[in-house]
Amino acid sequence: MHDSKQFLHPEAIARISRLELRARHIVEGFLSGMHRSPYFGQSIEFRQHRQYAPGDDLRHIDWKVWAKQDRYYVKQFEEDTNLRCNLLVDVSESMQYGSGPLSKYQYAATVAVSLAYMLLRQQDAVGCLAFDEAVRTTVPARSQRTHLTAIAESLAISKPREKTDLHRVLRGAAEAFPRRGMMVLISDLLTDQKKLLKGLRMLRQQGHDVMVFHIMDDDELDFPFNGPMRFEGLESSATLNCNPRALRAGYLAALGRFLEEVRRGCAKHTVDYHLIRTSEPLDAALAAYLTNRLGMHHRN
């Protein structure tokens, strides 16, 4: 059976070196698997009719069609967006880890560019901010399609380094983007949990719609190590010689507590949170985004 997502697996994506191409490949591949345009909303430009189904908003019923054919149809329009979306991509040292074809950083960058491509395609303005313990590069939000190259280049040249200081970065982002928009944080969140939630809360308080894509490697989530190991911290000087299997349960418990707290914190601040494995197909982030967008419309 044909799998429409077969080209969205990290193994396949890893073979595409340029981020723009990756984004196009992902987005086109993702959209080609859908039976209808995901971009529906209130807009001027009419798209199509659809037979009424219970639950549809009565305001959208095309009464002219009803008058002619005695049938209920609702009108659907191309969404008219004027969204400003800023992609906050973590490029710290911890993002360098990767056990699969893509490191967390590569995965995050690919997700970011794919989102940018999809947003630019629907005329939204997209900006990008790469950070570690401080903002490294900033690409202002634009809606031109050529802007994708700038975003891709800003991520491509940002090699992982230094520690992560999300609170500082988020505070900076809040100050830099005072206009309401969408903030998409793509990170492994390996930083101070309280500061992270504090930064997210700050963004929410400014009216931003915040999405968190929590990128984690399989190794980090499963901890499948065997045999004597020496773990050396990517963002710290700590080292640990151990039998990893002996620490696995404790590690997973600690990780689980962390994830749970992050998840609760996000829920508390109405932040859309998605934990994504680097081994999962890259359309997961796009699907999550679209789900979020629909939900946002519903919320709005």
Next chain:
Amino acid sequence: MSFLHPALIATWLLPLVALPVLIHLINLMRHRRVRWAAMDFLLESQKRNRNWIRLKQILLLLARMAAVAAIVLMLAGPLLSDRWSRLFSGGSIHHVLLVDDSLSMTDQWENTSAIDAARGVVEHLAGRAARQSSPQNVTVWLFSDAAAGRAPEILHVPARSELLRSRSPAALVKASQLAVGPLEALEAADKKITRRADEKIVLYLVSDFRTQQWRDPAALREALAHWTDAGAKVELVRCVDRGHPNLAVTALAPETGIQAAGSAIRMGVEVTNFGPQAVRNVQVALENQTNLPGTSDTGGSAAGRGAVAERQALPAVTIDRIEPGKSARHGFSVMFPTAGDHEVHARLGADAVAADNERSYIARLPVDVPVLIVDGQPGSDDARMLNAALRRKLGTRPQVERTKYLKDQPLDKFSAIYLVNIARLDANELTALDAFAAGGGGVVFFTGDATRPEFVNESLYRGGKGMFPLPLVSQASLIVDRLDKVPDVDVDRTHPICERTFAGQHTGHELAGMLVDRYFAVDKQWRPDPASNTRVVAWLRNKAPLIVEHSFGRGTCLAVLTTAAPRWNNWATRPTGVLMWLETQVYLVARQAPRTCIEVGQPLTVEFDKSQYSPEVQFVRPTAKAPLRETVQATPLAAQPDRLSATLTATPLAGIYEARLKRTDGTMEVLRYAVNVPTSEGNLRTLSAEELRTITAGSPITVHEASEFSGDVTQQAGVNLGSHWGFFVILLGLLMVEQVLAYSASYHLPVSKGHVAKGQAVQTRGAR
């Protein structure tokens, strides 16, 4: 605890036990490096579980070390102290091994023998003692040595000494042909073995425990109690599990006494069945070897045996049936044509004990047998009739003399002196006659008209201290009773003279023809003293004694209270009467016959005239190899200073021994002796273990079988835990504990596929 392979412990235990530690250290150097992002969670986990993980790792390390140690121990063969092992533990031990080497230990069955079993026990115990770490001393003492007072060759020797390494104590254990029991050995060892306060004694009595040797259990119990009361541990080790059938030649001797050369001698061979079942058709092979007269000019031939002739096979005799535990005799005749020492051998077929299947006899035949007849009334019929009767015996040379011959001529050459109807003897004659009788000669008194009771009672009877057996009263006539059919004379048929004279005749017909008219009566109250050696051989119808025997010194005296001539009786005219005098002569000669047969272990004594021989006597005795010569200096006899005596004390082997006497003229005289195995050792019936336990009940004495000591020394050193199933269970348990600990310490992959256990890994899901 000891080990079968202690070197394995010493060499490999520590390195192998240290192996898990070494592997652990190597693994520390082989850490795989990973640059890791989520260090905080890892450090938190490590901080939370550090102590628990370390404890499990230490337990795991200990479990692995214990498992390795258990495997090494198993291979090394740990020996759990069993009851035997405990005998070897507990400080300094002195193992006293009293080993039975009597003839019965040659009992052989299948491919082994009792002495082989004893040898195995000695080797095993000595080897086992050498393997102990605590001080162990060993004493090995044979019954024969202990009984003879010889010190043991191995006395309190350290088990690990060079002496025991170079020479196995089992090599000392050889069966002798002696009949020596455990009692003598125990008593000798009790005196010889020194008990030390810092040393525990374990006494092993290694024997076949023949019933014969344990006839007096009380004495043995007492002897063993000496050891147990002193704190010694006593172990009885049975070398034979049961008695085996055995036949033995238990007697080989002339039936009629030794006569002169040229006469046929009737001999008898006795075979005893010591087995539990009757045997049939027992064939006894017989051989005769005639030696030249016991004189040699050269002092011996090349063979060291003097002048000998070849052995001649005699017709074998067959004994039809011998009941179990019984003996059967069979007679045969042997002709000895010449004077000198003649060997007769009887041999049975092979059975459990070989040595008692053969028996030898030495017949020392003179050229003739001189007999002196002292005629109290010269020219009387008494001497003539007696002379005529004795001449009928081949080789007997009677000589009739008057009484003064007794004091004028030496009497040593005569085998017997017959005093016929003598009235009296003067003091010198009496002295010479006393000396003759006391020296072993035979004296026969025939009474008659001239006999004076006063003289007899005063000079010959002497209140019971003289040679005459009884006091006389007066002549008397036996009243004739025509109606009474009882014979005039009755005899003691168990006496050798009467036994042979009347052999097979129990009807009294021959006795009925022997009439007595007159005799010398004695006091009616006279009865032979039961404690004395006076014996009535024949008596009259009226119960008056007629022939009385009495021992005087080493000699034998007979008093015939009637005449030799048919004046007071008709004996001389009756064949039975003549035969009786001839048997009397045979009896007297036989009593004087030199003792040419002894048993193994008995001293061989030669007595000879000081004036005729040199005091140096050379004995030649058989050994397992060549005959051994031993010179013994003769010493004067206390009772007879003019005679010398030389004794060979060592007669350990059966066979023909020689005593070589050097005459004053330089020629040699060779006397031969047959040394036979003791007949008692042929009885192989043994005490069962239960019987032994019953005998030793109540004392801390244990009974063992020699088979408990068979096989490799190392395999008997205790219970080998290495091959015990329990040890495997423990080892398995250790390995299981190790596996559980290893799993617990996360050194094993989880059961589920892949590296992540189901439900454990963090699932990715969204949340809002």
